[in-house]
Amino acid sequence: MANLDWREIVYQEPQPELSGDATAGYGHVMQPGVDLSHGVALYLDDISVSFDGFRALNKLSLSLDVGELRCIIGPNGAGKTTMMDVITGKTRPDSGTAFFGQTIDLLKLREAEVVAAGVGRKFQKPTVFEDLSVQDNLELALKSDKRARNTLFFRLSAAQRQRVEEVLEQIRLHDQAARRAGDLSHGQKQWLEIGMLLMLEPQLLLLDEPVAGMTDFETDRTAELFISLAGNHTLMVVEHDMEFVRKIAHKVTVLHEGSVLAEGSLEQVQANERVVEVYLGR
Numbered sequence: 613m614a615n616l617d618w619r620e621i622v623y624q625e626p627q628p629e630l631s632g633d634a635t636a637g638y639g640h641v642m643q644p645g646v647d648l649s650h651g652v653a654l655y656l657d658d659i660s661v662s663f664d665g666f667r668a669l670n671k672l673s674l675s676l677d678v679g680e681l682r683c684i685i686g687p688n689g690a691g692k693t694t695m696m697d698v699i700t701g702k703t704r705p706d707s708g709t710a711f712f713g714q715t716i717d718l719l720k721l722r723e724a725e726v727v728a729a730g731v732g733r734k735f736q737k738p739t740v741f742e743d744l745s746v747q748d749n750l751e752l753a754l755k756s757d758k759r760a761r762n763t764l765f766f767r768l769s770a771a772q773r774q775r776v777e778e779v780l781e782q783i784r785l786h787d788q789a790a791r792r793a794g795d796l797s798h799g800q801k802q803w804l805e806i807g808m809l810l811m812l813e814p815q816l817l818l819l820d821e822p823v824a825g826m827t828d829f830e831t832d833r834t835a836e837l838f839i840s841l842a843g844n845h846t847l848m849v850v851e852h853d854m855e856f857v858r859k860i861a862h863k864v865t866v867l868h869e870g871s872v873l874a875e876g877s878l879e880q881v882q883a884n885e886r887v888v889e890v891y892l893g894r
């Protein structure tokens with residue numbers, strides 16, 4: 613790592629132009645403002661997606677309040693990934709409505725524009741840059757921000773340096789800042805990747821099976837992290853680990869066959885006859 617100056621070697625790719633009013637200044641990024649004043653961070657209504665005639669999402673309607681930590685559960689094939697793909701612009705629905713805040717029509721944005729608007733997505737597998745330090749990974753997240761035009765001779769502003777420090781504290785990797793990311797534990801890598809998302813200060817975070825493969829200790833730490841992020845961010849967490857869901861969830865949405873089957877506290881949904889049927893196959 614010592615001789616590798618990634619500032620010189622990465623991000624020489626052409627920068628795609630953004631539509632809308634996203635602008636980037638010298639080390640300071642302006643986001644097209646998401647209007648959260650009505651208290652709704654995400655609004656999905658009547659969303660349907662078909663693959664070769666198979667309905668992966670079937671008139672799905674769901675909304676998340678600003679600052680909420682929502683857990684999404686459901687059996688394999690329920691449509692959880694497809695829903696996240698719709699939110700992030702990866703999959704276009706056949707019909708329906710999807711708004712981020714009051715004014716941002718997600719179905720009109722490309723994937724990079726959804727990120728720029730303030731939606732961060734964490735896939736199941738960690739994808740940190742193994743040969744870079746923890747700190748460099750976080751700085752790189754800023755550089756990878758397609759809104760930052762002046763990337764080649766990028767220097768962090770004081771505010772960005774402070775943000776790196778804050779995020780290191782948040783993800784509890786402060787004492788690991790200089791460590792090679794590839795030498796971190798699986799859980800630490802997951803936290804680092806979440807930290808990379810946090811560098812861009814997303815309003816909405818989509819997290820796909822974040823504790824899969826983690827030790828109990830790491831899972832507990834992740835629960836604390838998510839609880840600390842809620843309020844300042846809106847979190848949608850897809851997770852099969854019910855013990856983890858129990859630790860973090862106020863409200864749980866159960867998906868089944870592309871629709872919402874039940875919604876409520878974990879106790880409420882676990883007591884729901886239809887949910888029991890779906891999970892136990894009765």
Ligand SMILES: Nc1ncnc2c1ncn2[C@@H]1O[C@H](COP(=O)(O)OP(=O)(O)OP(=O)(O)O)[C@@H](O)[C@H]1O
Binds near residue numbers: 692693
């Ligand atoms: N690109 C695709 N082409 C065809 N079928 C697809 C495609 N993507 C998803 N599906 C199907 O749509 C349904 C919903 O899949 P999805 O991955 O959204 O479910 P999921 O709830 O995320 O499942 P899991 O918990 O296993 O990840 C599944 O039956 C899946 O096979």
